[in-house]
Amino acid sequence: MSPWGSKHTLSRRVFGTVFVVAFAAIAVFTVVGSAFLQSNLAQVTRTELHDEAEIVAAALDSTVNDIAVLERVDIQNTRLTLIAENGTVIYDNQEPAGSMENHNTRPEVVAARSTGHGSDERASSTLGEVMLYEAVLLANGQVIRIAQAQAGLLTILISFVGPLLVIAAVVIVVSFFAARRESRAIIAPLLDVDLDHPKRNMDNAYSEMVPMLERIESQRQELKRQVKVLADNDRMRREFTANITHELKTPLTAISGYAELISSGMATDEADVKDFGARIYREAGRLTALVNDILTLSNLDEAERSESNDAASVLGSTEPVDLPRMLETVEQRLEPVAHKADVALFLDAHPSMVIGVPRLLDELAYNLASNAIRYNRPGGSVVLTCGIMKDGRPFIRVEDTGIGIAPEEQQKIFERFYRVDKSRSKARGGTGLGLAIVKHAAAFHRATIELESEPDCGTRITVTFPVQVFPDAPLAAQSA
Ligand code: ADP
Numbered sequence: 001m002s003p004w005g006s007k008h009t010l011s012r013r014v015f016g017t018v019f020v021v022a023f024a025a026i027a028v029f030t031v032v033g034s035a036f037l038q039s040n041l042a043q044v045t046r047t048e049l050h051d052e053a054e055i056v057a058a059a060l061d062s063t064v065n066d067i068a069v070l071e072r073v074d075i076q077n078t079r080l081t082l083i084a085e086n087g088t089v090i091y092d093n094q095e096p097a098g099s100m101e102n103h104n105t106r107p108e109v110v111a112a113r114s115t116g117h118g119s120d121e122r123a124s125s126t127l128g129e130v131m132l133y134e135a136v137l138l139a140n141g142q143v144i145r146i147a148q149a150q151a152g153l154l155t156i157l158i159s160f161v162g163p164l165l166v167i168a169a170v171v172i173v174v175s176f177f178a179a180r181r182e183s184r185a186i187i188a189p190l191l192d193v194d195l196d197h198p199k200r201n202m203d204n205a206y207s208e209m210v211p212m213l214e215r216i217e218s219q220r221q222e223l224k225r226q227v228k229v230l231a232d233n234d235r236m237r238r239e240f241t242a243n244i245t246h247e248l249k250t251p252l253t254a255i256s257g258y259a260e261l262i263s264s265g266m267a268t269d270e271a272d273v274k275d276f277g278a279r280i281y282r283e284a285g286r287l288t289a290l291v292n293d294i295l296t297l298s299n300l301d302e303a304e305r306s307e308s309n310d311a312a313s314v315l316g317s318t319e320p321v322d323l324p325r326m327l328e329t330v331e332q333r334l335e336p337v338a339h340k341a342d343v344a345l346f347l348d349a350h351p352s353m354v355i356g357v358p359r360l361l362d363e364l365a366y367n368l369a370s371n372a373i374r375y376n377r378p379g380g381s382v383v384l385t386c387g388i389m390k391d392g393r394p395f396i397r398v399e400d401t402g403i404g405i406a407p408e409e410q411q412k413i414f415e416r417f418y419r420v421d422k423s424r425s426k427a428r429g430g431t432g433l434g435l436a437i438v439k440h441a442a443a444f445h446r447a448t449i450e451l452e453s454e455p456d457c458g459t460r461i462t463v464t465f466p467v468q469v470f471p472d473a474p475l476a477a478q479s480a
Contacts (some may be wrong), residue, residue, distance in 0.1 A: 010182040010183040010186060012179075012180050013183075014182050014186070015180075016183070017332045018179050019171060019175040019179075020174040022171045024163070026171065027164070030157070031157065034156040034157050037156055038150075041151065042132060042150050042205040045132055046121075046382060048077075049132055049133075049134040049147075050117075050134050052075055052078070052134075052146055053075055053144065053146045054476055056069075056070070056073055056080070056146065057136035057137075057138055059073075059143075060082075060144055060420050061138055061139045063255070063473045064083060064089070064204065066091070067091050068206040070091050077148055077149065078148050078437040079092070079146070079147040079307075080092070080093045080095050080146055080148070081093075081144075081145045081146075081206070082143075082144055083104070083109055083143045083144075084142055084284060085102045085103075085140075086104070087104030087109075088103075089102050089103055089121075090142065103143075103227075106120070106145075107120040109135050111135070112136055113143065116136070117134075118133075118135045119133060121133070121150075124149055124152075128152045128154040128155035129149045130150050131148070131149055131150070131157065132150050134147050135196050140385070140459070150406050154269070158163055165231070171355050174294070185266050189206055190324050191479075192204055192205070193205060193209070195216065198213040198214065198216045199214075231369075234295050240417075243416065243432075244416040247290055247417065247431070247432070248287065248290065248291075251283035251284070251286045251287045251290070254279065254280075255281045256275040258277075259285075261400065262276050262277070262364075274469075278344070280380070286431070289429065293434070294433065297416070297433060297436060299314045299315055300444060301440070302316070302362075304443070310451070316357050316359055317357070318356055318357055319355065319356075320353050320354070320355055320470060321355070321361050321457040322352075323349065323354060323361075323386035323396060324349030324351065324386055326351050326361060326362055326365060326386075328345055328347060329394070330365045330369050332368050334366070336375055338382065343379075343381060344380070344382070345369075345373070345380040345382050346384070346386070347383075347387050349385070349386040350387030350390050351387070352395070354394050354469070355468055356465075357445075360444065361445070363441060364438050365398070366443065367386055367434035367435065367437055368398040369382065369398050371398075372399070373461065374425075374429075374430065375400070375401065375424075375428075376401065377401070380400065380401045380402055380458075381400070381401050382398065382401075383398075383399045384397075384398055389464060392466055392467045393464050393466060394464075394465045395462055395463060395464040395465065397460065397461070397463075398461050399458065399459070399460040400459050401457070402458055404458055405420065405451070405453040405459055406420070416432070416433055416438060438461075439461070442463050446465070446466050447465045447466070448464050449461065450463075461465045
C-alpha cells in the first residue's frame with residue numbers, strides 16, 4: 001500500500017518531520033546567511049567609499065576649482081555632494097544644489113566637522129535599500145560627501161526566494177524517499193513481532209517495545225488461564241448436571257415403584273403398605289435433602305460470582321453469630337441421630353463470635369457434625385468445639401473417632417457428589433454435597449479448612465475464620 005494511502009501513516013509523519021526540519025534549517029541558514037552577506041557587502045562598500053572620499057578630498061584640497069574637479073570625477077552609482085562651511089550644498093551630482101536643504105545636521109557631516117571624517121547608514125527612499133555615506137572635512141572648511149546605495153537585507157532575501165523554492169522542491173522529493181525508507185526501517189521490527197509468542201523475537205525488538213510485549217505475554221497467559229478455568233467450569237457444570245440427574249432419578253424411581261405397587265393393589269397386606277409408605281417417605285426425605293443442598297450450593301455459586309451486596313440478597317445478610325449457641329442447637333438437633341448410631345456427642349464451646357450468614361454457618365457446622373456421626377462406629381464419640389485461637393482467630397472444630405479418611409481421598413471428599421464409599425453414604429442418607437457446601441460456605445466467610453484424619457482412628461476438621469472486627473462493639477469485647 002502506498003505510504004500516503006491512509007490519513008495517518010508513519011511515512012506521513014516521518015516525511016512531515018524530515019521536511020519541516022530540513023526546510024527550517026535551510027530557511028534559518030538563508031536568513032542568517034543573508035544578514036551576514038549584507039553586513040559584509042556593506043563593510044566592503046563602506047571601505048571603498050572611505051578610500052574614494054579620501055582621494056576626492058585630496059584632489060579638492062589641491063585645487064581651487066572644486067566644481068570642475070567634481071564634475072570630472074566619475075564613480076559609478078556614487079553620489080557626490082560638496083557642502084559649504086555653513087551647511088549649504090555647493091554641488092551635488094544628482095540634484096540641483098540650490099534646491100537642497102542645509103546639510104550641517106547630517107550625522108556624517110557633523111562627525112566630519114568634529115573629527116575630520118564621518119560616516120552613516122540610512123534607509124533609502126527606495127524600498128529594500130540603504131544609503132551609505134562617507135564625509136571628509138576639507139582644508140577650506142567645506143565637507144565632501146560620497147554616498148552609495150547598498151542592497152538591504154530584504155532585497156537580498158527576496159533574491160533568494162527563487163533558489164529557495166527550488167531547494168524546497170528538492171527537499172520534498174528527498175524527504176519523501178527518506179521518509180519511506182526510514183518508516184519501513186522503523187516498522188520492520190514491529191512487523192517481526194510474533195503476537196502468538198511475543199517473547200520469541202524480544203532480542204530484535206526496540207527496547208521501548210519490551211514492556212508492551214511483556215504485557216501482551218502476561219495477558220496471553222492470563223487469557224490461557226481463564227480459558228482453562230472456563231473449560232474446567234464447563235466440564236464441572238456438565239458433570240454436576242449429570243450427577244444431579246442421576247441422584248434425583250434414584251429416589252424418584254424408588255418412590256414411583258413403591259407407589260405403583262400400592263396403587264396396583266399388589267401390596268394387599270397392611271404391613272406391606274406401611275413398609276412401602278415408610279420407604280416412600282424416606283426416599284422423599286432424601287429427595288428434599290438433595291434439592292435443598294443443590295439450592296444452597298447454587299446460591300453459594302451465585303454469591304461467589306456476584307458483588308457483596310447481591311450476595312446478601314442471595315444468601316441472606318451477615319450478622320454477628322454466637323458460635324457456642326449455634327453449636328448447641330446443632331448438638332440438640334443431632335442428639336437423636338447420635339443416640340441411634342450409638343455415638344456419644346460432646347460439646348466443648350468457648351466464647352467466640354463470627355460475622356457471617358447464620359444459615360450458612362449453621363449448615364457448615366451441621367454437615368461436619370452429621371458426617372462425624374454417620375461415618376463413626378457404635379460406641380464412638382464426636383466432640384464439637386468452638387473458641388478463639390491464640391492469634392485471635394475464631395474457629396469451629398469437629399472431631400470424631402470414626403472410620404477416618406485415607407490420605408489420597410482427603411482432597412477429593414470436598415468435591416460435589418464425591419463419596420469414598422457410595423453405598424455407605426447413601427445408606428446413611430448422605431447427598432454427597434455436604435462437604436462441598438462446607439468448602440464454599442467457609443470460602444464465603446474467608447475461613448480456612450484443616451483436615452486431619454487417619455483411617456480407622458478418626459477425623460478432625462477445623463474451620464478457622466479471620467480475626468473478626470465488630471463495628472459496633474467495644475474493642476475489649478472483641479477479644480473476649
Ligand atoms: P455425604 O453426603 O456422602 O456424606 P459429604 O460431602 O458430606 O457427602 O462427604 C463426602 C464423603 O466424605 C463422604 O461420602 C465420606 O466418604 C467422606 N467423609 C466425610 N466426612 C467424614 C468423616 N468425618 N469421616 C470419614 N469420612 C468422611
